[in-house]
Amino acid sequence: MSYEWDFSILLQYRELLLNAALTTFQLVALSVTLGVLIGLALAPLRMAEARLLRYPATALIEFIRSTPPLVLVVWSYYCLPILGGLALSAFWTCVLAIALYSGVFFAEIFRAGVQAVDRGLVEAGLAVGMRPATVLRRVIGPVAFLRVLPPFTSQCVMAIKNSVLGSYIAVGEILYEGQRLSTQTFRPLEVLTLVAAFFVALILPMTLAAGALERRIFLRYFRR
Amino acid sequence: MTDTPLLAVEDLRKSFGSLEVLKGASFTVRPSEVIGLLGRSGSGKSTLLRCLNMLETPTGGRVLLDGEEIGFKTDPSGRRRALSGAEVARQRARMSMVFQQFNLWPHRTALGNVIEGPIQVLGVPPEQARTEGLALLDRVGLLAKADVHPIRLSGGQQQRVAIARALAMRPKIMLFDEPTSALDPELVAEVLQVMLDLAKTGTTMVVVTHEMAFARDACDTVMLLESGEIIERGPPDQVMSRPSDERARQFFGGRRPNAGAAA
Numbered sequence: 001m002s003y004e005w006d007f008s009i010l011l012q013y014r015e016l017l018l019n020a021a022l023t024t025f026q027l028v029a030l031s032v033t034l035g036v037l038i039g040l041a042l043a044p045l046r047m048a049e050a051r052l053l054r055y056p057a058t059a060l061i062e063f064i065r066s067t068p069p070l071v072l073v074v075w076s077y078y079c080l081p082i083l084g085g086l087a088l089s090a091f092w093t094c095v096l097a098i099a100l101y102s103g104v105f106f107a108e109i110f111r112a113g114v115q116a117v118d119r120g121l122v123e124a125g126l127a128v129g130m131r132p133a134t135v136l137r138r139v140i141g142p143v144a145f146l147r148v149l150p151p152f153t154s155q156c157v158m159a160i161k162n163s164v165l166g167s168y169i170a171v172g173e174i175l176y177e178g179q180r181l182s183t184q185t186f187r188p189l190e191v192l193t194l195v196a197a198f199f200v201a202l203i204l205p206m207t208l209a210a211g212a213l214e215r216r217i218f219l220r221y222f223r224r
Numbered sequence: 225m226t227d228t229p230l231l232a233v234e235d236l237r238k239s240f241g242s243l244e245v246l247k248g249a250s251f252t253v254r255p256s257e258v259i260g261l262l263g264r265s266g267s268g269k270s271t272l273l274r275c276l277n278m279l280e281t282p283t284g285g286r287v288l289l290d291g292e293e294i295g296f297k298t299d300p301s302g303r304r305r306a307l308s309g310a311e312v313a314r315q316r317a318r319m320s321m322v323f324q325q326f327n328l329w330p331h332r333t334a335l336g337n338v339i340e341g342p343i344q345v346l347g348v349p350p351e352q353a354r355t356e357g358l359a360l361l362d363r364v365g366l367l368a369k370a371d372v373h374p375i376r377l378s379g380g381q382q383q384r385v386a387i388a389r390a391l392a393m394r395p396k397i398m399l400f401d402e403p404t405s406a407l408d409p410e411l412v413a414e415v416l417q418v419m420l421d422l423a424k425t426g427t428t429m430v431v432v433t434h435e436m437a438f439a440r441d442a443c444d445t446v447m448l449l450e451s452g453e454i455i456e457r458g459p460p461d462q463v464m465s466r467p468s469d470e471r472a473r474q475f476f477g478g479r480r481p482n483a484g485a486a487a
């Protein structure tokens with residue numbers, strides 16, 4: 001191969017690339033935050049005794065889960081304005097779509113976490129005279145949190161990866177700007193390698209830290 | 225011991241769907257009395273115990289603690305209604321329960337398990353709760369394990385922490401549901417010893433157990449439950465050696481307490 005690498009191109013366009021990275025960060029932060037809220041709202045509905053609450057929540061979760069996230073992004077971009085007269089920017093459309101997609105997974109993760117809490121631990125709380133809300137706050141919450149942390153991290157990683165779907169509707173995140181730059185400068189190798197490296201640098205430490213944390217939690221609280 | 229009952233159970237009934245598990249159990253517990261609840265597996269012992277503190281809602285009958293009905297309220301007009309979760313919680317704080325599976329909270333240390341109820345429910349200041357909690361752990365022989373999480377404790381140690389946790393609420397009455405049944409045989413004695421101490425120091429207890437020697441040595445009264453009915457009751461010696469009911473004779477036939485102390 002006689003390709004001549006020239007990484008100076010990255011320095012030259014560093015401002016544009018930094019801005020794009022910033023957009024990615026914003027996209028991820030907003031969609032994960034919103035997604036967690038959606039998950040926290042959906043999980044109790046999904047677990048509700050009343051079918052009137054449980055069925056719609058389950059249906060929504062199953063529908064969204066069966067949709068490829070790219071379809072969700074593109075659908076939101078073209079259909080939301082028509083259906084709801086909602087004229088959101090591409091950025092906010094993308095935030096919303098990824099938040100919804102992550103949110104239903106968060107809901108399932110939270111539900112599984114809560115339902116995995118041993119009934120006996122709840123009864124022990126009730127037996128010392130805790131109110132149901134106190135049991136939720138002092139027993140179910142913390143125990144579920146420890147169990148939920150690993151799948152929660154994985155889902156956050158998925159949200160980071162899904163943020164590149166914004167490029168399809170021209171959100172100026174890192175992949176979109178990277179692609180534009182690479183065609184403008186005829187330097188795809190440098191630019192796109194940087195884009196890939198950016199995600200590895202972001203995600204790899206996260207998964208490593210989460211793995212270590214998971215082992216620690218397991219050893220400290222749950223191993224028998 | 226006085227004769228005013230601390231706990232009065234009147235015609236307690238419980239059905240799960242069409243399955244009638246409790247068919248009208250009545251008994252009283254006097255202050256400082258230790259009652260042993262015996263019976264075959266499936267006879268309804270756990271259900272009876274759990275109806276006392278409303279972990280199961282009875283389908284009939286009443287439970288009175290110090291004259292106050294547990295779980296229900298009858299207003300002046302005579303209408304009976306179920307109490308709210310908060311109201312039942314307040315009542316449960318006066319009775320403690322020790323479970324077969326210990327049910328210690330895994331995210332709290334031994335001491336953390338003991339002081340959680342006093343701080344969260346009784347509003348005891350944390351420093352005072354710690355001091356009292358350490359004293360209770362000392363009482364069950366686990367002062368050295370105060371800062372250890374439950375998974376680092378043996379089954380016997382976990383159950384002793386659970387007993388300390390129950391004691392920390394300064395309950396009027398303690399309910400035990402087969403506290404040694406999940407333990408390896410060599411760990412049973414240390415738990416029974418703690419319970420024997422409690423019995424001797426005037427703690428009011430209702431104990432579901434299969435430990436015949438413990439029932440004989442620690443209990444003032446034993447009751448035999450059979451298919452949701454109390455078919456035999458009285459002082460342990462009398463009930464165990466001269467049961468009047470044929471089913472009771474069968475039950476005790478295979479379960480003579482060994483000679484010697486329970487622990």
Ligand SMILES: Nc1ncnc2c1ncn2[C@@H]1O[C@H](COP(=O)(O)OP(=O)(O)OP(=O)(O)O)[C@@H](O)[C@H]1O
Nearest residue numbers: 240243245263264265266267268269270271272402
């Ligand atoms: N939540 C429930 N739903 C339906 N049936 C139940 C429930 N809890 C208990 N039962 C049934 O009630 C009967 C009595 O159960 P219980 O647990 O009170 O017996 P037990 O005397 O404590 O037995 P063991 O010695 O095995 O603990 C059993 O037939 C059991 O299957």
Ligand SMILES: [Mg+2]
Nearest residue numbers: 269270271402
């Ligand atoms: Mg039982």
